[in-house]
Amino acid sequence: NAGVTQTPKFRILKIGQSMTLQCTQDMNHNYMYWYRQDPGMGLKLIYYSVGAGITDKGEVPNGYNVSRSTTEDFPLRLELAAPSQTSVYFCASSTEFTLHFGNGTRLTVT
Amino acid sequence: AQSVTQLGSHVSVSEGALVLLRCNYSSSVPPYLFWYVQYPNQGLQLLLKYTSAATLVKGINGFEAEFKKSETSFHLTKPSAHMSDAAEYFCAVTTNTGTASKLTFGTGTRLQVTL
Numbered sequence A: 001n002a003g004v005t006q007t008p009k010f011r012i013l014k015i016g017q018s019m020t021l022q023c024t025q026d027m028n029h030n031y032m033y034w035y036r037q038d039p040g041m042g043l044k045l046i047y048y049s050v051g052a053g054i055t056d057k058g059e060v061p062n063g064y065n066v067s068r069s070t071t072e073d074f075p076l077r078l079e080l081a082a083p084s085q086t087s088v089y090f091c092a093s094s095t096e097f098t099l100h101f102g103n104g105t106r107l108t109v110t
Numbered sequence B: 001a002q003s004v005t006q007l008g009s010h011v012s013v014s015e016g017a018l019v020l021l022r023c024n025y026s027s028s029v030p031p032y033l034f035w036y037v038q039y040p041n042q043g044l045q046l047l048l049k050y051t052s053a054a055t056l057v058k059g060i061n062g063f064e065a066e067f068k069k070s071e072t073s074f075h076l077t078k079p080s081a082h083m084s085d086a087a088e089y090f091c092a093v094t095t096n097t098g099t100a101s102k103l104t105f106g107t108g109t110r111l112q113v114t115l
Helices: none
Strands: A004-007 A010-013 A019-025 A030-038 A042-051 A054-056 A064-066 A077-080 A087-094 A099-101 A103-110 B002-007 B010-014 B019-026 B032-038 B044-050 B056-058 B062-069 B073-079 B085-092 B109-114
Touching: A004 A087, A019 A030, A019 A087, A019 A103, A042 A064, A042 B056, A099 B044, B010 B019, B010 B044, B019 B032, B019 B109, B032 B056, B032 B062, B044 B056, B044 B062, B044 B073, B073 B085
Parallel strands: A010 A103, B010 B109
Antiparallel strands: A004 A019, A019 A077, A030 A042, A030 A087, A042 A054, A064 A077, A087 A099, A087 A103, B002 B019, B019 B073, B032 B044, B032 B085, B056 B062, B062 B073, B085 B109
16 A cells, blocks of 8 residues: 655755646545645645645645645645745645655755 | 644653653644654654543554643653654644644654664
């Protein structure tokens, strides 16, 4: 059972470039989330989704977009990368309380 | 609004010693509380959760936590540390029920275990 799979594992972007972080889960969970993790800051919620076609902003949504066309997939889009978006990004899914995390994408914007 | 505060960004214990990682929460309604562990270059894994049943919660790898409403605390303990316990630990809280579990995380405590 793969759980939550994130790609790529690492990426370096130049300022102003765009990219999509991919996330897919095979547990048939309705709820999915994107968090970013910065040293000493814990995890901050970027966006979340309660089901296909439904997304909502979390605590730090600026500079990001998401879509949820299927139950399995929840990609995160960065349109104009900025140095402040250098971070480790985690995707997660859940039924009710327990979040299952992917292994993260380490993104550097220079 | 909900929040958690983890006291101590780094904790160092000797192998075999008691592990105590502190977490205090703030919530206007009854909270659901969690401890997650993160090993290097990995995602977070659930250690244990409190969802308003028993106040003493047992988790994986010998960890447990006690919900104390009077102290607004949910401290994580393990009687005897093992080298493999070295990791970063996050306390988290949510008050959402019946919908997406939008956890609010603490800033983390890095546990070092020495010989």
